[in-house]
Amino acid sequence: MTDEPIVVIHGSPWAWADLRDAVFECRRQQWVSEAWAPSPALVLRTGGEVIQYTGQAFDPARYELRPTGWTHDHCQVCWWELGPSEDPDHQYGYSSQLGWLCRECYVRFIEPEEPRHKNTEPANERGKAEET
Ligand SMILES: [Zn+2]
Numbered sequence: 001m002t003d004e005p006i007v008v009i010h011g012s013p014w015a016w017a018d019l020r021d022a023v024f025e026c027r028r029q030q031w032v033s034e035a036w037a038p039s040p041a042l043v044l045r046t047g048g049e050v051i052q053y054t055g056q057a058f059d060p061a062r063y064e065l066r067p068t069g070w071t072h073d074h075c076q077v078c079w080w081e082l083g084p085s086e087d088p089d090h091q092y093g094y095s096s097q098l099g100w101l102c103r104e105c106y107v108r109f110i111e112p113e114e115p116r117h118k119n120t121e122p123a124n125e126r127g128k129a130e131e132t
Helices: 016-027 103-110 125-130
Strands: 006-009 012-015 032-035 039-044 050-052 063-070 092-096 099-102
Touching: 006 016, 006 103, 012 016, 016 103, 050 063, 092 103, 099 103
Parallel strands: none
Antiparallel strands: 006 012, 032 092, 039 050, 039 063, 092 099
């Protein structure tokens, strides 16, 4: 398929087909808007490997636990970097059990108030209880 839809995120073009699975996975999560902050990580003493520490068992002879060793995250959809920054687009995002989303992906793909596609379900009688 050569005419796949393209979406532009942070100025970069992406094939929707490459993002779709991540977006659908993310829509199943509860996202909280927050400022990114460093978190604990296990750093391999011989170098090269950093694992986010979430309480798992580890071998202290091989790994050093650093309280602020997790220095950045990536958006689950577009891989945009979230971390300490003067730029609010890098500093602020949305987090869930799955990880982080950049604000642009959240607003465009996840935010429930703004459906991407026209809802084909009849929106008739069901909303009546909400009337004041
Ligand atoms: Zn993103």
